[in-house]
């Protein structure tokens with residue numbers, strides 16, 4: 001796979017170069033890796049297999065995904081986590097075009113939380129909601145007093161309308177910048193599941 005990708009890149013570069021002859025395969029093998037590397041392990045996210053924890057289910061017939069996401073599921077990150085994960089250590093993948101329903105439960109004993117599906121995790125200390133899919137955000141997500149409070153739950157439904165790599169982020173001030181975010185992917189090949197599942201929240 002990697003070799004095929006490299007060859008394709010060489011083909012593109014050759015085409016741009018004005019019809020020079022294709023490079024010798026042996027030379028291609030020794031070519032350096034492309035410069036564009038993920039900035040950090042957090043940016044790259046987990047690379048393991050897609051799994052199906054008990055809190056995640058897919059129905060292909062009705063093209064729906066249902067999941068329960070609990071903030072404060074464990075005490076990790078001072079409870080500022082989604083099903084025990086923060087800092088991009090988990091990735092949820094749903095198929096493009098599916099209807100996604102997320103039951104969001106706040107079990108953090110101390111603090112309000114929220115979530116939305118965002119194109120960026122660069123919102124800083126006071127991120128403003130700009131969800132990539134209509135409805136893919138909880139109510140009053142930036143409010144420490146009116147977001148999803150301790151002991152509350154909220155159900156959010158949206159259509160995963162476009163494949164891409166996104167983020168699930170918390171908008172309560174200080175949470176995203178502290179690391180309350182995980183990866184959220186919409187696949188273009190029908191794949192679904194979770195990478196980086198936290199053992200205590202299977």
Ligand SMILES: [Cu+2]
Pocket residue numbers: 080112113114170171172175180
């Ligand atoms: Cu939060």
